[in-house]
Amino acid sequence: MDNYKVNEIFGPTMQGEGPMTGRLMVFVRLLFCDGDGQGHWCSRCDTRYSWDKDDPGYTFEEMTAEQILQEVNRRYGANTWKEDRAGTPVTRTVSFSGGNPVLQMDEGLVALFRQNKYRVQVETQGTVWKPFLSYCEVALSPKPPSSGLSQLTDVQWGEWINNQPKDRLCVKIVVADKADYEWAKNIYTMLQPSKTGHSKSIAFYLQPVIDREVKTDIKVALLYAYKELVEKWLKRGDMPDAIVLPQMHVLVWGASR
Numbered sequence: 001m002d003n004y005k006v007n008e009i010f011g012p013t014m015q016g017e018g019p020m021t022g023r024l025m026v027f028v029r030l031l032f033c034d035g036d037g038q039g040h041w042c043s044r045c046d047t048r049y050s051w052d053k054d055d056p057g058y059t060f061e062e063m064t065a066e067q068i069l070q071e072v073n074r075r076y077g078a079n080t081w082k083e084d085r086a087g088t089p090v091t092r093t094v095s096f097s098g099g100n101p102v103l104q105m106d107e108g109l110v111a112l113f114r115q116n117k118y119r120v121q122v123e124t125q126g127t128v129w130k131p132f133l134s135y136c137e138v139a140l141s142p143k144p145p146s147s148g149l150s151q152l153t154d155v156q157w158g159e160w161i162n163n164q165p166k167d168r169l170c171v172k173i174v175v176a177d178k179a180d181y182e183w184a185k186n187i188y189t190m191l192q193p194s195k196t197g198h199s200k201s202i203a204f205y206l207q208p209v210i211d212r213e214v215k216t217d218i219k220v221a222l223l224y225a226y227k228e229l230v231e232k233w234l235k236r237g238d239m240p241d242a243i244v245l246p247q248m249h250v251l252v253w254g255a256s257r
Helices: 065-077 107-115 131-135 154-163 178-190 218-236 248-253
Strands: 004-014 024-030 061-063 092-097 118-124 137-140 169-175 203-208
Touching: 004 065, 004 248, 024 065, 061 065, 065 092, 065 107, 107 118, 107 131, 131 154, 169 178, 178 203, 178 218, 203 218, 218 248
Parallel strands: 024 092, 092 118, 118 137, 137 169, 169 203
Antiparallel strands: 004 024, 004 061
């Protein structure tokens, strides 16, 4: 693509979820989302402003790949994250999110960042797989039954399992209720080496989800939801290799954008 529609670029800040939780990175939020790929979107989406024209926060700027790189460089350079005390360059990470960033991303954009020594992370619900993703670290977050969306098909799962390097893929499932938990258990079983034929397991995360419009303190609500999920997971003992974490950025900043 010559130009990409960019909703926002922010950071450096802390990644709050998935395998890079706690790591420093700059985020590039691209415009557009395809929901479940069948014309439906999650009712609990917390970034509607990246795809819903009726959302008051909806906005975008058309940028070339070089302009996006320049802005990410500027954000790292404007802070003290350029090198450590010994003078060793800090590993710079850029996370592409959305919406579904894969809709706009292409090989040229990824190649440009990799050529400039960036570690590239992509956050997606998984409706679309493209070959360049094999060079990225992907946090795949398929939508559970409580979202009201259609789940990924066997063909879509096959693309991810067969094409994405296992050390560059994690699956992150949000759990709101019993049906979500049972669905997550089925996905967990499907991803085991005995099922995929691979020697290494795919990193698997469970994450509690809460209504962003809760009337109590959102941080307290998240902690209660996290406690309930952890206790269910411990009692059931059916996903022993899963990693159970809340959204750390919500614990720090609440529902702030």
